Amino acid sequence: MNVSLVLFTADLRLHDHPPLRAALDGARQVVPLFVRDRAVDRAGFAAPNRRAFLADCLRDLDAGLRERGGRLVVRSGELVEQVCRVAAEAEADEVHLAADVSAHARRREESLRRALESEGVRLHVHDEVTTAVGPGTLAPASSDHFAVFTPYFGHWSRARLREPLGAPRTVPVPEGVGSEELPARKDLAGLSPGLAAGGEEEGRRRFASWLRSGVGTYEDGHDDLAGDVTSRLSPHLHFGTLSAVELVHRTRQVGGLGAEAFVRQLAWRDFHRQVLAARPGAASADYRTKHDRWRSERTAHAEIEAWRAGRTGYPLVDAAMRQLSHEGWMHNRGRLLTASFLAKTLYVDWRIGARHFLDLLVDGDVANNQLNWQWVAGTGTDSRPNRVLNPVTQAKRFDPDGAYVRRWLPELADLAAPAVHEPWKLTGLDRAALDYPEPVVTLSEGLARFRRARERP
Incomplete structure (x- = not known):
């Protein structure tokens, strides 16, 4: 019985999920896995608000999988170690993963590839899961990335996007692969009082509502602070409960100046990812230094x-x-x-x-x-x-x-x-x-x- 493992990261959804679709097409059973990576905690990125939203997303993802006969497997620890351990427990022969652009994500991918290959397990990395157009897909003749948005947007607008995928009807998960208890928002402290709810169901509801009643006013009103006509979908894009590819397709179908303005914002998101993919050091160092003598935490x-x-x-x-x-x-x-x-x-x-x-x-x-x-x-x-x-x-x-x-x-x-x-x-x-x-x-x-x-x- 062949088994595939799908490692969920910033793609916590069932709709339009190429790694999950590829895993289901290539195996009789699939292990949907999320690892609560200790490296994220050590780097200081596990902020309470994101941990709470993540907890909502994981619970929603698990519920969606259970409706399809499956379940989500959650583990904590060093990501490479945990993925290899679950792959061995399930006797999986391949792992599917969405590509990411940060230096940490790329180091993690390479470490995971080496560790899995040493165990005879193949790693498949899928592009255009967290972006509409993958980093590196578009580049000027003179560079490995676009440093200016306007020419990038011109090429991005003409790029052919893949068609969105539907959610799978069934996700058969093998028995015997244990999971930790799902995290819950109620167990967390230090949250912003007005923090929005997470999860794919909430994201899809919010997007559908905004397409009906918000996108038409977006061009004229997106800078109106009191009017607040922005989509508020950025948390769902960050956690991948919504697909950028699907958002572009569906927004373009609506059409109009508001839709065009919103799609432009999605292009900005892809633009920044292709910059960071080419210059990972820009996460902490000046992309173009002005030799500033900034005031510090001590002096200001x-x-x-x-x-x-x-x-x-x-x-x-x-x-x-x-x-x-x-x-x-x-x-x-x-x-x-x-x-x-x-x-x-x-x-x-x-x-x-x-x-x-x-x-x-x-x-x-x-x-x-x-x-x-x-x-x-x-x-x-x-x-x-x-x-x-x-x-x-x-x-x-x-x-x-x-x-x-x-x-x-x-x-x-x-x-x-x-x-x-x-x-x-x-x-x-x-x-x-x-x-x-x-x-x-x-x-x-x-x-x-x-x-x-x-x-x-």
């Missing part, structure tokens, strides 16, 4: 803590940071603004901000998080590395009546625009009545410091 401690707590004195920055703390998620416009404020107005090392985001974001993703931070900090792929986002200008443009600020800063709830965006301009009793700090730095001082550091006039 008070300002950094004010930024983390949402007490900088700039209401839109603080509202976005408090949304992050409460939901484990932040509107994309808020991410751009808060990152620009830390890296450029406060001139603090972008890695400090990226680490804080990874500590809280349920969609915390090495490629998207680190490379978006570098884009904003001017050390990444942005063609205008010295641009600085002004929080007051951004507030008046993307939260004109102050609804977003008042939602997250109750101490300013009684202020109307424009005062809600510039409370430091209030005087006398009006200012004294507010339990809200003065700005940690004036915008002119912050801009002057940044320009001096970058040696700009």
Whole structure:
């Protein structure tokens, strides 16, 4: 009786799952395996919000497998050791795995391949499981990757995507392969109070609802902070409960400017993955150094803590940071603004901000998080590395009546625009009545410091 093993990583779904389909096509029985990798814990990536969302995803995946006559096998430990152990227990002759782009994932893949081959087990790695277009598929003639998004998007838009696969009807799992108890959200502490639910069923429900009632307004409203018409599907893409390939296909079928704008965002996600695949060191080092002399945690401690707590004195920055703390998620416009404020107005090392985001974001993703931070900090792929986002200008443009600020800063709830965006301009009793700090730095001082550091006039 031939058995295949499917190692689930960031692809926690049954719909459009090429490794699972290949395993089922090539074997009479399949072991669906997830390993709670100790290396992830050691690297500090097992943040509470992501662990809770992961627990939801694993329970949903197990339920879906049981509906099809199977079950999920969960093990903890060193990933290579656990996969080899389960393969031996099940007498599996092949293992199927989705490709990934981080340096850790690539080292893990090579170690796993060597260990399995020494036991006579084949490893099959499948591309375009976590992306729509695989990293390395598209490249200019002069380089191994695209460093600028616009030409990449042109090629990406013309690429032929594979057709999405349906979920399997049955998943026969051999007896005798033991599993640990599934993790549960209720057993975790330190979670954001408004953390969303995870799992493929929830992701598919949310996507279907958004296609019906959200995508049509996305082009005009995706930067409207109070309107919040973004899809909020990023956590599901991060954990792979939704397929990027399926999302592109189904969104294009709807059509319209909103659909085109959303598909462009999916292309940005693939763009960052192909950059990181080609330059894995960009997860922690400048992609294009500006030789910055960043302020450190020691030299800018008070300002950094004010930024983390949402007490900088700039209401839109603080509202976005408090949304992050409460939901484990932040509107994309808020991410751009808060990152620009830390890296450029406060001139603090972008890695400090990226680490804080990874500590809280349920969609915390090495490629998207680190490379978006570098884009904003001017050390990444942005063609205008010295641009600085002004929080007051951004507030008046993307939260004109102050609804977003008042939602997250109750101490300013009684202020109307424009005062809600510039409370430091209030005087006398009006200012004294507010339990809200003065700005940690004036915008002119912050801009002057940044320009001096970058040696700009």
